[in-house]
Amino acid sequence: MHLKLVLATFICLFLLLGFSRASVANAHSGFLRSDPADNSILVTAPDMINIWFSEPIRLIRPGVTVFSPSGNKIETDVPVIEGQKVTVPLKLTQNGTYRVVWQVISEDTHPVRGSFSFSVGNQSSQLSGNSAEFGSVSLLGLGLQTLSRWLHFLGYALGFFPILFGLFALKNRTEQAEKIIWRLVNSGILLLVVAEPLALFGQSASLDESQIFDSITIGDILASNFGRVLGQRLGAALLLWVLVSVARQGNTAARSAILATGIVLAVADGQSSHAINFGIAGLAINTLHLLAMGVWVGGLFTLIAIWRLAEIASQRQYIIKRFGRLAALAVLVLVTTGVTSSILQTYKLEIESNYGKTLILKLLVFVAAIFIVFAGLRASLFLRWRWWLVEGLALASILFIAGLLVSLPVG
16 A cells, blocks of 8 residues: 555646756847847848847747837737747838847746837937836746745755655654644645745736736746746645645655655746756756755744753753754755855856845855854853844745845846
């Protein structure tokens, strides 16, 4: 029975992943060039516009929009996508400056919007009819993406790793401790589910805040790589819910299946992060980093939740010793994978960029968290619980900054 359950779990996980590929891509799809070129002046009007991106993309409607010198939208034929190239047939009748606006989703599931201009005959005054600076960051979209990532990271840590804590750090799993562990796991499942609609609205708002609830935009997003990853995450949360129900009935194999689900979800998460830029190596680093984060955060929150239970008083020293080893290993993995990932992703990074500043902030808070850990170790056993609370707040802050970091383009 146990073997069948584990086998069924892995079959579900492979179906969940949809045999998806970890393709190599740049961190956010980049605009390479266009024909006509940006800011070029042409003698005669072109009959088509070509745009090249740094990786294959999916257009999100309206896809490519062309504005005339007077600021009106120009009717175009259906764009043709050939890998990294988009061709838009059109007919231009006016002299002056035209603005071309495009919005896409890249291979790493990030929404990207941008524009370029060209002139026919002569340059005209600045285009009218544009209410926003194309290519600017939508604060609403960025905020929703960051919030959804934060909830997802918290849900991931709480949904899977209190179970590992119970298996590794508790000598005797008492009834009350078990109840607390399952409450944390259920909270994690709820956060994992809630995070996905926020991520979807964050995607649409990032392209254009007026499109946040647009059914056509949302449909295009769901049909993209992002929609596939969203389905995987929701599937993992629902599978976790089922496995928890089985595990609470006393099936010990279900606990192992839950941890296996957590590993596979970490792999799936890499498909919507900058890690996909470096293929299998990047996914492996991202997976280990996320697993280590889950071990530390999920274990610490479980430790805080059960510490004051009278029935575990006799094994507190054992719990500290065992979880201390587990947390130390997690920190070592976090540092190793974090440094490796930073080197891979930031060899061309400008520190003054938003991504660079956010990365530095994350590193500073991480260092502060390590100092808090050492301060807690020097405190008396009675006062350590308070230091753990401070450590928990620091880790929650790191997860929020990480949510912002993966929502920003590198550079």
